[in-house]
Amino acid sequence: MPELEFLGTGDAGQVPRWGCDCGACQRARLDPARKRRPCSAALHTEEGTTLIDAGCTDLAERFAFDDIRRVLLTHFHMDHVQGLFHLRWGQCRSKIPVYRPDDPKGADDLYRHPGVFEFQPPCPAFERQQFPGFNLTPLPLLHSRPTQGLLIETPRTRLAWLTDTLGLPRVTQDFLQQQPRLDWLVLDCSEPPRQTPPRNHNDLTRALHTHHLLTPGRTLLTHIGHEFDDWLESDRGDLPATVSIARDGLRISL
Amino acid sequence: MPELEFLGTGDAGQVPRWGCDCGACQRARLDPARKRRPCSAALHTEEGTTLIDAGCTDLAERFAFDDIRRVLLTHFHMDHVQGLFHLRWGQCRSKIPVYRPDDPKGADDLYRHPGVFEFQPPCPAFERQQFPGFNLTPLPLLHSRPTQGLLIETPRTRLAWLTDTLGLPRVTQDFLQQQPRLDWLVLDCSEPPRQTPPRNHNDLTRALHTHHLLTPGRTLLTHIGHEFDDWLESDRGDLPATVSIARDGLRISL
Ligand SMILES: [Mn+2]
Ligand SMILES: [Mn+2]
Ligand SMILES: [Mn+2]
Ligand SMILES: [Mn+2]
Ligand SMILES: [Zn+2]
Ligand SMILES: [Zn+2]
Numbered sequence: 001m002p003e004l005e006f007l008g009t010g011d012a013g014q015v016p017r018w019g020c021d022c023g024a025c026q027r028a029r030l031d032p033a034r035k036r037r038p039c040s041a042a043l044h045t046e047e048g049t050t051l052i053d054a055g056c057t058d059l060a061e062r063f064a065f066d067d068i069r070r071v072l073l074t075h076f077h078m079d080h081v082q083g084l085f086h087l088r089w090g091q092c093r094s095k096i097p098v099y100r101p102d103d104p105k106g107a108d109d110l111y112r113h114p115g116v117f118e119f120q121p122p123c124p125a126f127e128r129q130q131f132p133g134f135n136l137t138p139l140p141l142l143h144s145r146p147t148q149g150l151l152i153e154t155p156r157t158r159l160a161w162l163t164d165t166l167g168l169p170r171v172t173q174d175f176l177q178q179q180p181r182l183d184w185l186v187l188d189c190s191e192p193p194r195q196t197p198p199r200n201h202n203d204l205t206r207a208l209h210t211h212h213l214l215t216p217g218r219t220l221l222t223h224i225g226h227e228f229d230d231w232l233e234s235d236r237g238d239l240p241a242t243v244s245i246a247r248d249g250l251r252i253s254l
Numbered sequence: 255m256p257e258l259e260f261l262g263t264g265d266a267g268q269v270p271r272w273g274c275d276c277g278a279c280q281r282a283r284l285d286p287a288r289k290r291r292p293c294s295a296a297l298h299t300e301e302g303t304t305l306i307d308a309g310c311t312d313l314a315e316r317f318a319f320d321d322i323r324r325v326l327l328t329h330f331h332m333d334h335v336q337g338l339f340h341l342r343w344g345q346c347r348s349k350i351p352v353y354r355p356d357d358p359k360g361a362d363d364l365y366r367h368p369g370v371f372e373f374q375p376p377c378p379a380f381e382r383q384q385f386p387g388f389n390l391t392p393l394p395l396l397h398s399r400p401t402q403g404l405l406i407e408t409p410r411t412r413l414a415w416l417t418d419t420l421g422l423p424r425v426t427q428d429f430l431q432q433q434p435r436l437d438w439l440v441l442d443c444s445e446p447p448r449q450t451p452p453r454n455h456n457d458l459t460r461a462l463h464t465h466h467l468l469t470p471g472r473t474l475l476t477h478i479g480h481e482f483d484d485w486l487e488s489d490r491g492d493l494p495a496t497v498s499i500a501r502d503g504l505r506i507s508l
Contacts, residue, residue, distance in 0.1 A: 013343030019319025019370075020345035057311035057336070065273025078339040078362055082311070085332040089267030091274035108332055108362040116273075 002133055002154045002254040003043045007056050009246040010036030011201075011225040012079035024229035037248055038079045039163050039223040041186075044154065045133035049148045052150065052161060054083040055112065065090050071117070073100040074163055075147035076107040088115030099123065099136070105148040126175055128153075134254075139167035139172045145198045151176075157254040159184035160216070163223045166200050168210055182216035184252065189221035192231035204228065211243055220246040256299045256508040261310050263453075263500040264290030264481040265444045266333035267386035277459040278483035292333045292387055293417050293477040295440075297406065299387035299416055306357055306404065306415060306463055308337040319344050323373070326390065327354040328417055329401035330361040330432045342369030345469035353377065353390070357400040382407075388508075393426045395419035398454045405430075410508040414470070417477045421452050421466055438506065446485035458482065475498040 008014075015036035016025035028034040038055025048069040051059070055078070074080055084098075088110070095118040100106075102122035111119060123129055123251060125148070128137045139149035142165050149162040149172065158180060162168070165188050168176075176182065189207035191198045197206050201223065211219045219242060239245075255334050262268075270279035271289035282288040290310025304322040306314070309332075328334055338352075342364070349372040349415075353440075356376035367374060377383055379402070382391045393403035403416040403426065412434065418421070419442050430436065444463035445452045451460050455477065466474045473496060486499060493499075 012340075014340060016313075018314040018341055018344030019347065022345075025345075060268075060270075060272040082336060085336050086266075086268060087272055090272030091276075091279075093273065229275050 001156075002043065002078070004152075004252050004254055005042045005044060006222070006246050006248060006250040007040045007042055007062075008037030009039060009222045009224055009248050009250075011039070013228045014038065015224070015229050017226050020226060022226055022230050023233060024226045027233075028229075033247070033249070034229075035207050035248055036224055036229065038082070039188075040080065040083075041161070043254075047132040048130070048132075053080040053163075054087070055079045055081065057083045057086065058089070059083045059087055065093070065116075070096060070098055070131070071098045072150055072152065073098060074141075074161070075101055075143060075145050076103050076105065076110075077145060077164070080164075081110065083109045084110060084117065087118055088113065090116045092116045099129075099138075100104075101146040103139070103147040117192065125171070130230065136232045139175065140169050141172065142167055142169055142200075144165070152254070154254040155184060155199060158184045159186065159254060160214075161186045162210075163188040164190075164201055166197055166202055168205055168213075173213060176214050183218070184245065184254075185211065185214055185216035185219040186222055187211065187219055188223045190223050190228065192228045208240070208243070209239070217242065219243045220250075222246040222250075246248075255410075256297065258406075258506050258508055259295045259296045259298060260476070260500050260504040261296055261316075261326065263293060263478055263502050263504075265293070265477050267333070267479065268292065269478070269480045269483050270479050274480060276480055276484050277487060278480045281487075285504070287501070288483075289502055290478055290483065292336070293442075294334065294337075295415070297388070297508075299408075301386040303469075304388075306384070306468055307334040307417075308341070309333045309335065311337045311340065312345065313337045314344070315365050319347070319370075321497070324350060324385070325352045326404055328366075328395070328404065328415070329345055329355055329397060329399050330357050331399060331418070332361060334399065334418075335361045335364065338364060338371065340405040342367065342371055344370045345457030346370045353383075353392075355392070355400040355402040371478045379425070393424065393429065396421055396423055396454075397407060406508070408508045411437045413508060414468075415440045416464075417442040418444075418455055420451055420456055421460055422467075427467060430462060430468055433472065436468060437472070438508075439465065439468055439470035440476055440500065441465065441473055442477045444479045444482060445483045446475050446489075462494070465494070473497045474504075474506075476500040
């Protein structure tokens with residue numbers, strides 16, 4: 001059965017943040033299970049592994065070259081692509097296709113020196129692509145760069161991976177509301193509740209708003225910053241029953 | 255006494271290279287002491303630590319925020335700066351100055367979002383700057399981007415860190431030949447002897463040519479690719495007595 005493995009559930013600064021002594025950062029230094037690395041995942045199917053973003057920089061140690069079938073990128077911020085800069089110089093037996101949003105800049109010199117990677121032409125929003133074991137549909141998000149959410153459909157399960165985003169564009173909200181209900185919503189929630197939302201990311205208030213709009217079977221909050229992580233330590237009792245906090249290493253069956 | 259710690263001695267692909275089964279890469283997978291991470295170092299003095307390049311991506315785990323006094327960058331290729339993308343979001347009590355070559359592009363969005371780092375105005379070539387415990391003089395190199403070598407002088411020792419480069423510009427060669435002899439030369443040697451030199455890097459032939467021009471007390475070859483590493487396994491007997499191969503974790507007293 002396909003499985004989604006959360007490789008990282010942190011924001012760009014990760015948890016612990018370098019030099020920070022807040023409660024969440026101190027706890028993460030003492031207990032590696034509380035670390036939050038860059039927000040990303042590995043989708044394991046019978047065919048092999050599909051990476052969802054590549055912000056972790058130890059991917060070469062965790063995954064065999066021959067096991068990686070493709071990379072799905074939400075956007076080209078460094079916390080989502082920095083792991084590719086080393087991987088690209090892999091010893092190339094076959095190219096690894098990278099599916100990406102329509103962002104002509106990419107990241108640094110990745111387009112010019114892609115190495116083992118083969119950047120695919122951007123796929124139009126809402127157009128379903130078929131891969132062995134799952135379908136993929138890109139969903140526009142609201143972020144500071146062109147960013148696509150990923151609707152992943154296996155024979156049994158529908159999951160939407162929506163990072164990085166502040167709320168949802170109307171077209172994406174309408175599309176998801178017209179489709180069968182999601183089993184899983186994986187959603188950007190970078191910060192604790194704020195009076196004014198953070199720029200380009202959800203705080204808890206806006207994340208719960210999206211959760212209530214889409215009423216998925218379960219919501220997993222991710223892209224979690226150290227302040228939200230610290231806030232959760234005292235206040236997580238207030239979350240709706242179907243909302244949980246993702247953690248690094250979490251695996252869910254699809 | 256000041257000490258220079260080699261954090262990495264590999265080329266951009268590192269050793270082992272992802273997916274490679276050459277002898278060097280196999281040995282490095284079996285024996286962590288043979289790994290070669292991105293070419294970089296930490297200069298430890300009484301004052302604290304000065305980073306020389308920042309291609310390693312675990313710097314936040316290896317160095318306390320308060321211990322890092324500054325970063326010296328040779329150039330803005332990703333294998334020399336990728337570690338800064340996470341560090342920059344550190345919890346900022348004071349800024350960390352970054353000394354860099356005159357490269358208006360930098361790397362990705364580092365200049366626009368420097369976080370804890372404070373990029374200093376480029377220092378003119380051959381102009382000596384004083385820091386607690388050592389002096390620094392930038393030396394122009396020959397590479398595909400603006401790149402500066404680093405002449406580091408402590409009260410007892412003179413060391414030149416020359417990566418990445420193919421040979422030396424005439425002005426740098428003349429400057430070093432007119433100065434007192436170097437105690438240590440740390441030199442780009444990415445590849446085994448080649449009929450035509452690699453682009454932008456030394457092969458062993460060109461590295462030894464520079465060694466003979468400068469006649470330092472000792473030369474340490476670094477920025478080593480897996481093919482050179484594999485070649486060394488059989489042929490290293492041919493190196494001059496004052497030339498050695500750097501390895502990750504090596505420490506030398508300055
Ligand atoms: Mn992000
Ligand atoms: Mn982002
Ligand atoms: Mn390099
Ligand atoms: Mn370079
Ligand atoms: Zn913190
Ligand atoms: Zn190899």
